[in-house]
Amino acid sequence: MARTVVPFGPQHPVLPEPLQLQLVLEDEKVVDAIPTLGYVHRGLEKGAEFNDFNQNVFLVERVCGICSIIHAWTYSSCIEQLLNVEVPPRAQYLRVVFAELSRMHSHLLWLGLYADAFGLESLFMQFWRIRERVLDLEEMGSGNRIILSNCIVGGMRRDIDDDLRKEILKQLEEVRKEYLQVMPAILNDYTVNHRTRGVGVLSKEDAYDQGAVGPVLRASGIASDARLLGYGPYKELGFEPVVEKDGDCYARGVVRAREVLQSMEIIKNALEKMPEGEIAAKVKATAKVDGEAFARQEQPRGEVLYYVRGKNDKILDRIRIRTPTFANIPPLLKMLPGCDLADVPVIVLAIDPCISCTER
Amino acid sequence: MKEVNKADILSEIQAMKDAQARFVTMTCCDTGDAFELIYSFDKELELINVRTSFGKDESAPSASGIYSCAFLIENEIKDQFGLDFDNLAPDFKGLLLLSQDAPPTPMRRNNNQEEGGKVDG
Numbered sequence: 120m121a122r123t124v125v126p127f128g129p130q131h132p133v134l135p136e137p138l139q140l141q142l143v144l145e146d147e148k149v150v151d152a153i154p155t156l157g158y159v160h161r162g163l164e165k166g167a168e169f170n171d172f173n174q175n176v177f178l179v180e181r182v183c184g185i186c187s188i189i190h191a192w193t194y195s196s197c198i199e200q201l202l203n204v205e206v207p208p209r210a211q212y213l214r215v216v217f218a219e220l221s222r223m224h225s226h227l228l229w230l231g232l233y234a235d236a237f238g239l240e241s242l243f244m245q246f247w248r249i250r251e252r253v254l255d256l257e258e259m260g261s262g263n264r265i266i267l268s269n270c271i272v273g274g275m276r277r278d279i280d281d282d283l284r285k286e287i288l289k290q291l292e293e294v295r296k297e298y299l300q301v302m303p304a305i306l307n308d309y310t311v312n313h314r315t316r317g318v319g320v321l322s323k324e325d326a327y328d329q330g331a332v333g334p335v336l337r338a339s340g341i342a343s344d345a346r347l348l349g350y351g352p353y354k355e356l357g358f359e360p361v362v363e364k365d366g367d368c369y370a371r372g373v374v375r376a377r378e379v380l381q382s383m384e385i386i387k388n389a390l391e392k393m394p395e396g397e398i399a400a401k402v403k404a405t406a407k408v409d410g411e412a413f414a415r416q417e418q419p420r421g422e423v424l425y426y427v428r429g430k431n432d433k434i435l436d437r438i439r440i441r442t443p444t445f446a447n448i449p450p451l452l453k454m455l456p457g458c459d460l461a462d463v464p465v466i467v468l469a470i471d472p473c474i475s476c477t478e479r
Numbered sequence: 480m481k482e483v484n485k486a487d488i489l490s491e492i493q494a495m496k497d498a499q500a501r502f503v504t505m506t507c508c509d510t511g512d513a514f515e516l517i518y519s520f521d522k523e524l525e526l527i528n529v530r531t532s533f534g535k536d537e538s539a540p541s542a543s544g545i546y547s548c549a550f551l552i553e554n555e556i557k558d559q560f561g562l563d564f565d566n567l568a569p570d571f572k573g574l575l576l577l578s579q580d581a582p583p584t585p586m587r588r589n590n591n592q593e594e595g596g597k598v599d600g
Contacts, residue, residue, distance in 0.1 A: 153569065154551075156576055157574070157575065157577060160576040160577070162585055164559075164586065165585055165586055327501055328546075328547075328548075329547070329548045330503065330546070330548040348524055413519070413526060413528065415526060422503075424503060424504060424519065426506045426517070428508060437506075439504075439506040439507075441504035441519075441552075445551065446503075446548075448551055449548035449550070
């Protein structure tokens with residue numbers, strides 16, 4: 120049968136950022152997909168070679184449009200390893216609170232886009248309305264909505280006092296009630312079920328073999344989550360990864376929908392168990408960084424890896440950032456062959472692609 | 480970090496695959512006269528790193544024949560550093576992230592390029 124190549128993107132209603140897939144079709148079936156990247160490549164890894172290690176915190180926060188705090192935390196933990204900085208326990212709890220707020224608003228953003236992809240515009244607005252409340256909490260705690268600039272090498276900039284703690288707990292309870300009203304609407308919707316169950320299936324073996332991370336990996340039945348690595352106080356907070364077995368687009372949605380509730384619980388526990396004390400260890404601005412360090416953490420889209428190499432100077436020799444969407448592109452290319460052209464937007468959206476992360 | 484000879488890198492990667500380790504990524508560092516490649520794998524949440532190095536006029540064997548997902552990072556390294564990989568498939572020919580009119584190999588250090596910045600104070 121004759122083959123046709125159809126470009127998907129770089130501008131497409133389901134893509135908030137530019138990514139192109141060249142879809143090789145036989146009739147309406149996809150037989151191959153070739154990615155075209157580079158629309159938002161900014162050379163941030165090169166840029167990091169021109170800043171000192173403190174300035175880079177603000178650079179790495181801009182790698183992604185919405186997961187700023189976890190980039191800052193992962194990078195900072197590399198520098199803290201190399202400078203032997205002991206981060207105060209309270210700062211670690213504060214980092215968890217903001218990281219999980221970040222996960223909540225990222226997943227709520229995705230749930231809204233997911234609803235919009237099916238034409239459920241009202242539901243899209245409901246998810247984003249709830250997300251606004253989470254962003255308000257971030258603003259109350261850090262002064263910023265998205266790029267928080269709250270995490271620094273050695274700890275955090277701003278503390279959460281008792282009044283704010285009570286306010287966050289109160290608002291979270293309201294967010295929870297509102298979320299539980301709209302979450303079943305998308306998970307139980309006939310169209311959503313029909314369009315996502317059994318679509319874009321990634322088997323457990325393929326997910327592992329293709330290096331999938333985050334909700335894509337966990338939706339294929341693998342209980343892998345970087346929060347199990349022991350960074351931060353996740354162990355004390357009783358963290359268990361959310362896992363689904365079907366490996367399809369629906370399962371990926373369920374993992375994210377459940378993780379929103381899980382993040383709320385983690386934040387509540389962290390706020391209740393947060394120890395008193397300092398929020399940052401002192402780090403000399405003129406400290407010289409030497410040696411090399413790796414750090415991995417769990418972003419909303421999956422595991423992020425940082426590699427930092429010093430050269431006995433405050434300017435670093437190399438920063439390498441492996442973002443979760445970069446790892447999820449090969450699994451996406453595995454999911455697409457065999458699917459209908461009409462299912463491509465849903466499958467692409469189901470990995471929650473973040474292209475600015477991918478290209479840096 | 481495990482250091483291996485460049486001739487043994489493919490057998491090391493194959494051993495990781497046989498041990499059912501997940502391919503995490505590769506990191507390339509330009510040390511001035513060579514490229515260091517660090518291969519990272521995850522085995523039950525443990526990060527396993529394997530390091531080898533190649534001369535600037537050499538090419539590296541592609542891991543994409545063992546871990547097919549390695550093609551993306553190998554193409555990025557080819558873009559950014561100009562390190563060629565043998566039998567890389569698919570090969571974007573240095574144009575994965577860069578456009579045709581962009582300056583080639585921006586991360587490669589040589590006499591014509593600035594090697595990182597200096598900050599006053």
